[in-house]
Amino acid sequence: MTLQEQIRANRRRTAVVFLGFAVLILAFVAIIGGAYSPGLAGVLGIFMIGYGLISYYASGRIIAAVSHAKPVTKQDQPRVYRLLENVAIAAGLPQTPDLYLIDDSSPNAFAAGRDPKHAYVAVTSGLLALMDDRELEGVLAHEVGHIRNRDVKLMSIAAVLVGAIALAADMLMRITIFGGSDSREGGLGALGVAAGLIAAVLAPIGASLLQMSLSRRREYLADAAAVEFTGDAEGLALALATLRDDHQPLKHVTRATAHLYIESPLRDHKGLRSSLGGMFDTHPPLEDRIATLEKIGGFTLPAAAPAAQG
Amino acid sequence: MIVLWIVLAVVVILVVWLVFAYNKLVRLRNEAEQGYSSIDIQLKRRADLIPNLVETVKAYATHERGVFEDVAAARTKMLSAGSVGEAAGAERQMRGALGRLFAVAEAYPELRASENFRALQEELSDTEDKIAAARRYYNNVVQRYNTSQQTFPTNLMAGALGFRPREFFELDDEGDRAPVAVDLSKP
Numbered sequence: 001m002t003l004q005e006q007i008r009a010n011r012r013r014t015a016v017v018f019l020g021f022a023v024l025i026l027a028f029v030a031i032i033g034g035a036y037s038p039g040l041a042g043v044l045g046i047f048m049i050g051y052g053l054i055s056y057y058a059s060g061r062i063i064a065a066v067s068h069a070k071p072v073t074k075q076d077q078p079r080v081y082r083l084l085e086n087v088a089i090a091a092g093l094p095q096t097p098d099l100y101l102i103d104d105s106s107p108n109a110f111a112a113g114r115d116p117k118h119a120y121v122a123v124t125s126g127l128l129a130l131m132d133d134r135e136l137e138g139v140l141a142h143e144v145g146h147i148r149n150r151d152v153k154l155m156s157i158a159a160v161l162v163g164a165i166a167l168a169a170d171m172l173m174r175i176t177i178f179g180g181s182d183s184r185e186g187g188l189g190a191l192g193v194a195a196g197l198i199a200a201v202l203a204p205i206g207a208s209l210l211q212m213s214l215s216r217r218r219e220y221l222a223d224a225a226a227v228e229f230t231g232d233a234e235g236l237a238l239a240l241a242t243l244r245d246d247h248q249p250l251k252h253v254t255r256a257t258a259h260l261y262i263e264s265p266l267r268d269h270k271g272l273r274s275s276l277g278g279m280f281d282t283h284p285p286l287e288d289r290i291a292t293l294e295k296i297g298g299f300t301l302p303a304a305a306p307a308a309q310g
Numbered sequence: 311m312i313v314l315w316i317v318l319a320v321v322v323i324l325v326v327w328l329v330f331a332y333n334k335l336v337r338l339r340n341e342a343e344q345g346y347s348s349i350d351i352q353l354k355r356r357a358d359l360i361p362n363l364v365e366t367v368k369a370y371a372t373h374e375r376g377v378f379e380d381v382a383a384a385r386t387k388m389l390s391a392g393s394v395g396e397a398a399g400a401e402r403q404m405r406g407a408l409g410r411l412f413a414v415a416e417a418y419p420e421l422r423a424s425e426n427f428r429a430l431q432e433e434l435s436d437t438e439d440k441i442a443a444a445r446r447y448y449n450n451v452v453q454r455y456n457t458s459q460q461t462f463p464t465n466l467m468a469g470a471l472g473f474r475p476r477e478f479f480e481l482d483d484e485g486d487r488a489p490v491a492v493d494l495s496k497p
Contacts, residue, residue, distance in 0.1 A: 086443040090447050092341065
């Protein structure tokens with residue numbers, strides 16, 4: 001797949017994501033309208049359409065707010081900013097993306113935004129503390145790879161919409177369980193309750209599947225792009241090994257934003273992972289990504305320390 | 311009748327292919343052009359740093375005229391470079407001259423301790439990293455541009471329409487990080 005094909009595929013998928021979201025909204029509104037109150041359904045429908053529009057134009061800012069990422073300048077963080085400038089030049093981006101910092105000791109990073117001119121790269125303070133320039137450059141190159149491959153728009157919108165679906169499902173659950181018990185209309189019919197519960201359970205699962213299908217292959221592609229920019233597969237592999245060996249959980253992360261990060265911030269939620277054999281993972285295993293880099297670069301990292309298994 | 315249709319279909323397919331192949335070459339040529347201007351920006355930025363650097367070193371190391379002349383010569387050559395090859399040649403010369411300048415600076419502890427000198431040195435090394443980054447982008451694009459001109463069937467029309475292979479920006483004296491061929495189709 002060439003880069004142009006990849007970019008076109010991303011555009012198509014963005015349309016599909018929006019369409020899927022519209023269908024989910026319609027179903028949601030229909031259920032509320034049918035089982036509870038048409039007036040409430042109308043209000044919710046308008047609210048959701050507004051939310052969709054906002055997510056298209058402001059997903060980057062919403063994600064920054066949710067993740068507690070704050071914009072920083074070159075004067076604040078000269079080391080990482082310079083590396084980001086270099087990588088952006090090597091990627092041929094029209095300008096250096098903005099740099100955001102998350103005050104968190106867990107090392108991680110993500111990129112978000114609408115297009116290469118409205119994009120930013122966010123890194124945690126833990127990443128800066130833990131990595132040398134070479135590893136950091138690899139991580140930044142991976143994130144800039146997402147920007148260059150036009151992944152960021154799709155992934156940002158997916159994050160915001162998945163968040164909205166989770167919210168809606170939660171609302172639906174409350175309405176079906178508690179709604180009507182003391183209201184004048186006299187409560188919901190049994191059918192309405194059943195439909196509401198099923199929708200409330202299915203919607204987040206559908207959203208996760210969608211999110212997962214968007215992100216796993218993209219991680220490999222962004223790794224490949226990073227190697228193209230830096231010419232240093234080993235640097236990125238070392239960075240991924242550093243991420244693998246660190247087990248601090250990230251503080252401000254939700255299921256909805258998980259797929260944005262260079263390494264899954266939810267990796268310590270073992271229950272779900274082991275029971276479903278990784279089906280719902282947003283990221284491919286780090287070991288596989290490192291192995292792919294080893295193949296590209298023709299080197300071998302020392303095997304993981306026994307303590308690092310996990 | 312049917313023959314006419316077949317001929318027509320072949321012509322349409324040929325025209326469509328030609329349009330796509332032509333547009334692709336134009337896009338790559340523009341990207342290469344843009345890549346080269348990005349190298350150029352960084353080369354100019356460094357050329358602007360050099361008079362200041364030379365003045366600073368001169369203030370401490372008065373007897374090192376030969377080195378200053380080398381740097382000045384490399385700078386002039388760089389600013390007047392007209393082709394990729396000339397610019398790359400000037401860049402090689404510049405690296406050598408700056409290497410000697412910093413070797414000379416080593417012998418003057420007061421110079422090395424000077425705030426100004428340290429700031430310049432940092433700025434210079436940052437510019438050098440950016441030149442390297444811009445070169446990697448340029449060489450990657452040129453590789454794609456040249457390859458698409460040479461592969462069948464685009465090679466049948468690329469030359470006739472005025473597309474020529476571009477020169478790489480090569481600095482052969484370094485153990486350089488060469489462009490890595492990355493296959494996007496493999497996971």
